[in-house]
Amino acid sequence: MSAEAPVYRAGRRRGIDLLRLAAGDQVMDIGCGTGLxxxxxxxxISPSGTIVGIDRSAAMLKQARRRAERSGWQNVILIEADATSLTPAEVAVSITAAGGRALSDAVLATYALSLMPDWERSWLNMRRLLxxxxxxxxxxxxRPVGRYSVLTPLALLACRLGGADIDAHPWTAVERDCNDVASSSARGGHLQIRVGTT
Ligand SMILES: C[S@@+](CC[C@H](N)C(=O)[O-])C[C@H]1O[C@@H](n2cnc3c(N)ncnc32)[C@H](O)[C@@H]1O
Structure with a gap:
């Protein structure tokens, strides 16, 4: 199972806090990877809630499944699909067949949309499943800003190795399309977090 790079933990924690999830909620994790x-x-969400993890990589989902099994979680639904080209109605059918609800209370994408050249399609699909x-x-x-900009070469290298476009800025879609938007950043601005209501 892949280990968490400490630099990115702050972003995922803050993003999840801002989602304001409650016990029993169903949350969809787009590009869930290994389930970090x-x-x-x-x-x-507690055991009464549901996590729906979507990823196009069978290898990533295998690790996510192993994580769920090792942790004894019975409430994780994993679906192999390309977030940019999936059909929301078909995914909704797969979710209900697995015991979940067609539409989720919250949808999240951490360090995933910047890997998708057509991330706007994924953004649209995310909202259709919400x-x-x-x-x-x-x-x-x-790119890191201010005094942290000295770390830019490192950030560029990390993104290049991971296949991410550091200049994609997919959180701008939350600002554009959502209400009640909460904004945060971490690691010298390298990590950007936006959460809003649809
Ligand atoms: C850098 S990993 C991040 C994983 C996880 N969200 C996290 O925060 O650790 C990006 C994930 O997005 C997935 N991904 C990339 N493009 C995708 C697409 N078009 N549809 C679904 N998943 C995709 C990759 O397979 C990978 O698991």
Missing amino acids: NFPLLQEK KPGGRTGVVDMQ
Whole structure:
């Protein structure tokens, strides 16, 4: 199972806090990878809630499944799908077939949209799988600013190695399309967090 890079933990924790999840909520994690968000999400939703993890990589989902099994979580639904090209109605059917609800209370994407050249399509799909009034969170990276800008070469290298576009700035969609937007940043502005209501 892949280890958490400490630099990114602050962003995921803050994003999940701002989602204002409650016990029993269903939260969808787009580009969930190995499930690094899952322990923090579980703390908020309790065993009566549901996590729906979506990723296009079978290898990532295998690790996420192993994480859920090792932790004894019975409330994790994993779906292999490309977030940019999935059909929301089909995904909703898969979720209900697995015991979840068609629409989620919250949708989250951490360090994932910047890997998707057509992330606007994913953003649209995320919102179609969200219930009216639900919360949407985006946590992603940009070039460090201010005194942290000396770390820019490192940040660029990390993004290049991970296949992310550091200049994609997908959180701007939350500012553009949501209400009641909460903003935060960490690591010298390298991590940007936006959560809003749809
Ligand atoms: C850098 S990892 C981040 C994983 C996780 N969200 C986290 O915070 O640790 C990006 C993940 O996005 C997934 N991904 C990239 N493009 C995708 C797409 N078009 N549809 C679904 N998943 C995608 C990758 O397979 C990978 O697991």
